[in-house]
């Protein structure tokens with residue numbers, strides 16, 4: 124047994140959409156196993172290579188690398204309809220999937236009626252709605268915690284049909300009580316009954332994938348010395364406990380989530396790679412102190428193609444928020460930082476970065492405790508932009524001085540090094556700092 128071998132974690136430090144998919148894709152060749160530990164089809168991890176774009180919702184981003192074992196852990200919620208569509212898009216033969224994609228029997232199912240509940244609950248909230256992706260995430264986790272949910276392993280029991288029907292009837296009853304008209308419901312372009320049929324055929328495909336207990340599978344791989352990367356979804360500021368509650372998702376998106384969502388002890392976590400965008404975005408409702416509501420915000424949205432990969436919704440855009448980043452680094456124990464989408468700021472003459480907030484006339488350089496409720500006015504430092512394209516730059520060290528200065532301000536504030544900067548959507552548009560710790564970890568010096 125190799126008990127010094129530890130799993131690394133990669134996760135988002137903002138409100139999701141930090142570009143994690145691309146970074147996992149770049150790191151995967153150095154790992155034997157990539158494991159998702161929370162969330163579900165609310166995620167949309169975009170990978171671009173060979174001029175093609177792929178969006179993964181539930182399947183780990185290691186799926187395109189031959190020999191990589193991809194694990195969907197117990198903490199994930201599974202929608203068979205969406206997984207089926209995702210598998211079709213991958214175009215990987217089923218025999219290959221048998222050797223590369225492993226799903227934990229303890230993972231909970233998102234029923235078609237969970238999606239109905241999501242819509243009914245959001246609808247009822249009116250102006251206070253969360254801005255959910257409406258993929259049934261909240262209701263599926265609610266049933267998990269209420270001990271009324273269905274796990275993938277339940278599908279093998281004779282009582283499955285009965286349990287499914289009982290839960291569905293309960294959901295339909297609640298939705299009706301909430302005044303939701305079922306006849307109006309269309310899920311992914313299909314009326315409820317058709318969607319449910321397609322869901323069940325997706326379930327057959329999901330059942331045919333190799334079934335594991337993620338805690339045993341991952342720990343045994345670690346014992347044998349395999350390199351394991353846990354891939355987070357959404358972002359730290361959407362965490363159910365530490366995000367801006369109630370405008371959050373329903374899972375723990377932080378490093379600790381990797382422990383409970385895979386069954387790995389905290390002492391077996393190694394490096395924590397924190398991914399953040401060079402600016403901020405948020406999709407859905409909730410506080411966003413550095414949001415830019417003028418033309419600069421529109422410019423960031425256009426240049427950064429800031430539209431949801433799962434829902435297509437325009438993302439709210441804003442300046443980098445350093446106190447929030449520092450908070451996320453603390454909660455996750457981040458050891459290395461990875462900055463993405465630096466190129467989106469290429470045409471900005473001035474770049475602002477939030478270094479504190481003014482709350483009730485007082486300045487705070489940490490996120491105020493009741494951040495969900497208060498009006499916070501950001502206090503900015505203004506930096507000179509690099510104001511030039513980065514296409515001709517092939518090393519981290521050759522980046523324009525203004526961009527290196529920006530990195531230095533970030534590092535000075537959060538006290539963790541930025542090892543990697545991503546400067547475009549393609550796998551190849553990535554700059555790793557010379558001698559960076561991440562290179563030693565990956566043994567590629």
Ligand code: IMP
Pocket residue numbers: 138139140165166167253254255256257258259260261356357361370371372373406407408
């Ligand atoms: P839910 O997880 O679909 O219930 O959505 C709850 C909140 O999290 C909403 O504001 C969503 O927009 C946001 N959200 C959920 N998943 C993602 C993601 O993968 N990226 C960005 N935002 C997300």
